[in-house]
Amino acid sequence: MSDRKQNLPQLYRFCFLMMGDLRKAQEVFNTTLREAGLRAAKGELPREPFWLFREARWRCLEASKTDLQPEQLEMEEHEIASEAASQIKQLEPAQLAIWISAAPDPQRTALALFYLDEFDYLEILDIAELKLSTLSRCLSRGRRQLQAWLDTKHSGADKA
Amino acid sequence: MRTFRLLRRRRALLNCAPISQGHLTDRSMRTAISREDGSDEFVNQQNFDRAVAELVRLVPIPTESAEWFSDKDVIRAPKRTWRKIVLNPAVLAISIAVVVIAGVFAFHLVGQLNDFPGSSTARKLLTVAGSTRSVMLDPVNAEAGTLSDLFFMKHGLEHYDVPDEFADFQTIGCRVFDDDESQRIAQIWVAEKQMQFFLFPAERDSKTGAVLAFPGWRYIHQEGWAGAVTEHNGVCFMAVLKGREKDLEPYLSAPRE
Numbered sequence: 001m002s003d004r005k006q007n008l009p010q011l012y013r014f015c016f017l018m019m020g021d022l023r024k025a026q027e028v029f030n031t032t033l034r035e036a037g038l039r040a041a042k043g044e045l046p047r048e049p050f051w052l053f054r055e056a057r058w059r060c061l062e063a064s065k066t067d068l069q070p071e072q073l074e075m076e077e078h079e080i081a082s083e084a085a086s087q088i089k090q091l092e093p094a095q096l097a098i099w100i101s102a103a104p105d106p107q108r109t110a111l112a113l114f115y116l117d118e119f120d121y122l123e124i125l126d127i128a129e130l131k132l133s134t135l136s137r138c139l140s141r142g143r144r145q146l147q148a149w150l151d152t153k154h155s156g157a158d159k160a
Numbered sequence: 161m162r163t164f165r166l167l168r169r170r171r172a173l174l175n176c177a178p179i180s181q182g183h184l185t186d187r188s189m190r191t192a193i194s195r196e197d198g199s200d201e202f203v204n205q206q207n208f209d210r211a212v213a214e215l216v217r218l219v220p221i222p223t224e225s226a227e228w229f230s231d232k233d234v235i236r237a238p239k240r241t242w243r244k245i246v247l248n249p250a251v252l253a254i255s256i257a258v259v260v261i262a263g264v265f266a267f268h269l270v271g272q273l274n275d276f277p278g279s280s281t282a283r284k285l286l287t288v289a290g291s292t293r294s295v296m297l298d299p300v301n302a303e304a305g306t307l308s309d310l311f312f313m314k315h316g317l318e319h320y321d322v323p324d325e326f327a328d329f330q331t332i333g334c335r336v337f338d339d340d341e342s343q344r345i346a347q348i349w350v351a352e353k354q355m356q357f358f359l360f361p362a363e364r365d366s367k368t369g370a371v372l373a374f375p376g377w378r379y380i381h382q383e384g385w386a387g388a389v390t391e392h393n394g395v396c397f398m399a400v401l402k403g404r405e406k407d408l409e410p411y412l413s414a415p416r417e
Contacts, residue, residue: 008229013219026225033228080204088211093219096212114176117213120183121176136172143208 008033010118011052017112018060020101022094028063032056050119050127057109057127064101077144078151087150099149103142106130110138170195174202179213277363277372278396279380282389284339285358286382288347289400292356297333297349304329304348304357311336311346311359319393320346320359325411326399329355353407358398362391377412379405388412 011032016025032055039045048054081087088096100111109128113119114135119127125135173192178184184193196202245251300307305327311320315336329350336346339360346359363372371394378389387400388408401407 009221009226012221012225013216016219017216022222026222029225030228080201080208082200082204082207084204084208085211088208088215091215093215096215097219115179115209115212115216117179117183117216120178120185121173121189122186124176132169132172132176136175140175143205146212147208 007118010116011056014053014112014116015056015060016093017097017100017115018057018108019063020094020098024063025097028056028059032059050123053113053127061105061109075141075145076148076152077141078148080143080147081151084147084150087154090154091150099146103145106134107138107142110135111142114139174205177202177206177209179206179209274378274380276374276378276389278360278389278391279378281339281341281343281360281363282358282380282387282396282398283382285345285360285398286380286385286387286400288345289356289358289387290383290385290402292347292349294332294349297335297347299333300331300348302331303327304331304350307331307334307346307348310334315344315346317344317346317359319395321392321395321397322348322357322359323390323392323397326350326355326357326397353401353403355399355401358387358396358400360396360398362394362396364394379408381405 012025012029015029015032016022019025019028032052036045036052036055045051100108100115102108103111106128110124110130113124113128121132121135124130125132128135130138169188170192173189174196177189177193184190193202246255300310304322305324308321311317317336329352332349332351334346334348336344339345343361346357348357348359349355350357364370365372371391373391376390380387380389381404384402385400386403386405386408387398388405388411389396389398391397399408399411
């Protein structure tokens with residue numbers, strides 16, 4: 001298997017973005033690798049590429065089922081602002097992870113895979129088992145919602 | 161309608177535009193980006209995406225999880241050993257099939273190497289020798305070498321001569337018959353080791369009609385019968401006995417070919 005296909009630091013980051021919680025991300029990451037190790041010892045490793053990410057995604061979704069679910073709200077959406085980059089720079093990685101992990105699936109998976117900057121869109125479609133139109137919609141809405149959240153956050157901070 | 165669909169697809173591709181140039185491998189994506197490159201909306205989107213990706217890269221990795229990175233081989237498939245490859249049922253089946261095919265090929269090759277002009281007739285006559293009973297032949301008590309005249313005078317068979325090596329043997333009987341290719345075959349039974357002699361026309365070239373001659377003696381064997389064949393004046397002579405080649409060797413003066 002090539003190193004890119006089992007880029008473990010990126011796999012951990014993916015788990016973190018999906019779970020939004022350090023402990024849960026570690027748990028999913030460790031379980032995924034432990035299971036993979038057992039399968040490797042038996043010579044039963046899947047042949048398809050990026051199967052580790054697919055496994056981790058499935059575990060993240062399973063683990064989230066038992067969590068408290070975020071309230072279904074109509075999220076505000078804003079056009080992407082030119083100063084968005086500077087707004088994002090003021091964020092902590094954990095804040096972003098919490099925001100992404102609160103998104104409904106498949107938007108959560110789409111955002112986590114896309115912002116890892118590890119895969120091209122065809123690979124993301126393969127891992128997340130999505131259509132191009134769905135991925136496009138998830139990313140487009142995700143950006144606008146994140147922008148709205150950033151705007152709210154910064155206007156709140158300015159007032160304070 | 162088609163234009164609308166194309167525009168929608170291009171919009172969809174732009175929404176998925178890669179953050180790094182390294183992921184710009186898809187042609188349709190490259191085309192979509194090249195048409196939109198420079199627009200404020202797309203530049204904002206790209207800056208936004210780069211900033212988020214940069215933030216994701218800052219996600220710290222806990223020490224406990226980082227331990228996995230040093231041991232990447234733990235999820236690598238075990239290396240295939242020669243033993244495992246050989247014991248793989250598919251490889252095993254193919255190997256056996258190849259060995260069997262090679263064996264059959266070698267058997268045919270060796271068979272063909274021993275072939276000589278007239279060998280197919282000689283083999284048929286070995287079968288005849290195995291099924292002949294002495295009562296089927298006309299009783300003749302003479303030296304084998306003298307039967308040439310009989311074959312010529314009675315049956316018109318020219319050059320049906322018994323070679324010198326076998327000319328002195330006492331005969332029990334003889335006959336002349338046609339084989340399935342209407343060739344005239346002379347058969348002689350001698351007292352010596354219940355040996356039989358066959359005389360038959362030598363094989364000829366199908367185009368020129370010339371006799372396909374071969375030097376010395378050639379051996380054939382089939383179902384426990386052995387024969388030594390020689391050709392002279394367009395007629396083949398075969399001495400046959402129940403046994404092996406080495407049982408015939410003492411009778412042949414010329415060295416084996």
